[in-house]
Structures are given as structure tokens and as C-alpha cells.
Amino acid sequence: MKINIFLILIIIFSFSEHTFACDETVMIDSVEYQIDDVWCGKLIDTTLIAQYEDLARLPDSLCYKEYKIYIRTDAAKAFVAMAQAALVDSIFFTGKSGFRSPSYQKQMIRRRLKEGKEFAEIIRYAAPPGYSGHSIGNSIDIATESYPFSKSKAYQWLTDNASKFGFIETYPKGNETLKTWEPWHWEYIGEVK
Numbered sequence: 001m002k003i004n005i006f007l008i009l010i011i012i013f014s015f016s017e018h019t020f021a022c023d024e025t026v027m028i029d030s031v032e033y034q035i036d037d038v039w040c041g042k043l044i045d046t047t048l049i050a051q052y053e054d055l056a057r058l059p060d061s062l063c064y065k066e067y068k069i070y071i072r073t074d075a076a077k078a079f080v081a082m083a084q085a086a087l088v089d090s091i092f093f094t095g096k097s098g099f100r101s102p103s104y105q106k107q108m109i110r111r112r113l114k115e116g117k118e119f120a121e122i123i124r125y126a127a128p129p130g131y132s133g134h135s136i137g138n139s140i141d142i143a144t145e146s147y148p149f150s151k152s153k154a155y156q157w158l159t160d161n162a163s164k165f166g167f168i169e170t171y172p173k174g175n176e177t178l179k180t181w182e183p184w185h186w187e188y189i190g191e192v193k
């Protein structure tokens with residue numbers, strides 16, 4: 001009898017562990033949404049979030065379409081230098097997304113919720129508000145002419161050369177952080193190797 005109670009307790013405990021693995025939530029339009037395991041514990045420290053005075057706009061020629069891309073000033077300088085070096089090797093890429101504030105992130109998710117998507121599904125491909133590395137200002141999503149990005153010459157070039165300009169691939173294949181591979185997402189760490 002004692003063993004049975006013990007077993008039941010273990011089952012209840014492991015069930016609750018599984019169901020309530022993350023106690024973090026975000027509020028969007030007065031609705032509270034549960035954060036899933038992938039994002040749990042990855043809320044960005046608000047002191048790290050870039051302020052507008054920390055940011056510089058990339059030259060239009062290095063922005064995808066008509067986008068206006070802002071990243072931290074040092075990162076922007078390094079990105080321009082990197083793009084120029086790539087051009088010498090006949091490789092062309094642009095920035096598709098740079099700094100995104102938590103409120104912008106919230107707006108993006110709000111739009112997808114209105115389109116009828118489930119929150120859990122949305123945060124499989126986009127960070128919940130307050131969780132995006134893009135809010136720090138050093139991250140940039142890169143675009144090039146060919147698709148998929150992982151098979152492009154630009155990706156190959158970045159893999160070989162980006163570290164010389166202080167950029168790293170934040171979520172490489174098989175990473176434990178996001179689980180998914182984001183070959184287009186690069187981050188300036190400022191360390192020229």
C-alpha cells in the first residue's frame with residue numbers, strides 16, 4: 001500500500017512537472033499566454049535592450065527591399081565592412097531584420113493572433129515579446145538572392161568569413177538554444193578573430 005502511494009505521488013509529480021514546466025507568461029491585450037519550454041528562462045534582461053540612441057541605420061543599399069534596418073552602431077559598421085568584403089568576392093546580401101523592440105514583437109504576434117493562429121504555433125517561429133535576441137540590437141537576419149538561405153553562396157561565405165568581422169551564427173544546426181536552425185540569423189559579438 002505504501003509503495004502504491006509512493007508511485008502515485010511520483011506519477012502526479014512527473015505529470016505536473018511536464019504540464020507546468022514553465023511558469024512564465026506574457027500578456028497581450030489582457031490575455032495571458034503561456035511560454036513554452038523552448039523560450040522558458042530566455043526573457044531578455046531589460047537593461048540589455050537597445051535604446052534608439054544606441055542604433056544606427058544601415059545604408060539603403062544594404063537593406064532588403066525598402067526596409068529600414070537599425071542595429072547597434074558598432075554592429076552596423078562591422079556589417080557594412082563585411083558586406084563590402086563580400087562584394088569583392090562577388091557575394092551580395094542585405095539585412096532583412098535588425099533591431100526589434102519588445103513592443104514591435106508584441107505587435108507582430110498580435111497581428112498573427114488576429115489572423116487566427118494559435119499562440120503556441122506563432123512562438124515556434126517568432127520570439128514572444130521580451131524574448132527576442134533582436135531587442136538587444138546586435139542581431140541581424142540576412143537575406144540573399146537565392147533560396148533556401150542555408151544553401152546560398154552568401155551563407156557559405158558568411159560561414160567562412162563572418163567571424164573576421166565579429167559576427168557569429170547564433171542558432172547553428174543542432175543548437176540547443178532554439179532547437180531550430182536559423183542560418184540567416186547572425187549576431188555581432190564584436191570580437192574579431
Ligand SMILES: [Zn+2]
Pocket residue numbers: 134139140141184185186
Ligand atoms: Zn533573427
